[in-house]
Amino acid sequence: MLIRIDPQSPDPIFEQIAFQIKGAVARGDLSDGDKLPSVRELAKDVSVNPNTVIRSYEVLEREGVILRRQGSGCFITGKTSMLNDDERKRQLSLLMRRTVTEAYHLGFSSEDIRKSLDVGLRGVHFRKEKRKK
Amino acid sequence: MLIRIDPQSPDPIFEQIAFQIKGAVARGDLSDGDKLPSVRELAKDVSVNPNTVIRSYEVLEREGVILRRQGSGCFITGKTSMLNDDERKRQLSLLMRRTVTEAYHLGFSSEDIRKSLDVGLRGVHFRKEKRKK
DNA sequence: CCTACTGTACTAGATCAAATAGAACAATAG
DNA sequence: CTATTGTTCTATTTGATCTAGTACAGTAGG
Incomplete structure (x- = not known):
């Protein structure tokens, strides 16, 4: 560690x-x-x-x-959130609103921001249990 | 206000x-x-x-x-950050790392996350002074 | 069973950030 | 000149954070 x-x-x-x-x-x-x-x-x-x-x-x-x-x-545990779907979506929405606002004020274009997110996503290991929609 | x-x-x-x-x-x-x-x-x-x-x-x-x-x-002011480019990029990178980690633990796929970012971006009004690369 | 490890619970205290309150000063607009 | 603006200052309260130390509780392994 x-x-x-x-x-x-x-x-x-x-x-x-x-x-x-x-x-x-x-x-x-x-x-x-x-x-x-x-x-x-x-x-x-x-x-x-x-x-x-x-x-x-x-x-x-x-x-x-x-x-x-x-x-x-x-x-x-290997598990994720435990919150219900509505709450999870609400949290994600809030998180993204914050992120976009901050990135905007750092002076980046929407393309810059999308690219940077992709870089971040590449660092993450996405193989988890399926979630029901 | x-x-x-x-x-x-x-x-x-x-x-x-x-x-x-x-x-x-x-x-x-x-x-x-x-x-x-x-x-x-x-x-x-x-x-x-x-x-x-x-x-x-x-x-x-x-x-x-x-x-x-x-x-x-x-x-x-209508202006953005004032930091130098290296620092701005560093900040954006940190921001995205945080965002992706949190979104991951909320249980979303990389597709979900990308979509949510796009929704956020749609709410932002991007027309600002050009920045030199 | 005993021992050593694990997490848990509790109290007490130091330090710091956040917010309030109130007073006073400084620059600008009209 | 006056009202309005932002600025600065000190004092105080409250709550979060972190440290310290002690004691208890469950688990694993010999």
Whole structure:
């Protein structure tokens, strides 16, 4: 587990950890059944309080990314969101509205933005359970 | 100016205000030269402290979206980022990596994501100064 | 069974960001 | 000159974040 914390970042540490794990899953570096480092171990690695790691793992479990089992450890589930379809679509729509607005103000054209999304998509490992429409 | 604050949102008020103004500019509802409500006026509208509005306007000016002129008011510039090209590209790349990771964990396919981006892009009014490549 | 590992829960405290309140100053428009 | 604009400042409250330390609970393996 190569987690890098940026102490200067405005994002809280527990979110940085959670996001990096989500990134590893999206890339396929971590997948169904893989074991995460223990709370204490990761805390030591990253030089952070165990409570902070716990908080990251809580977030990830609430989002369905991992499963926590007392005594044995935390594991990647390989599943996604758990929200109902309407809510998922709403979230995606919000996310894209934010993304497009920010990209626009960075001064990019719609072509630039589409291309950049494609680059991002190429880094992701899409083979998951089918979802019903 | 129809600004809506969600007190439940994890995002700070000053960011919500700034983002909604950026959204209005991206949609074309606000454009070059348009005057924003005064600090005190908007603060009253949204039932928020004037200092909070000031902070939103500071953010927007730092990003080049608006221009503040003491005595006269705040105005849309119609310009974008002001960062150099390398930094802009870096920001776009980061933004997209975040977006794709989140969308992935919401359980969407790369096709879903591309489509949703296109929907978002359709809501944006792209006619701006040319940028050198 | 025992031990060492795992996650969990709790309290307490330090630090910082966000927001409010209120006062005062500075530049502009009319 | 006056009203309106943005600006600056200090003080205070609230909540989130993070640290620290302790203790408890479930699991795996000898």
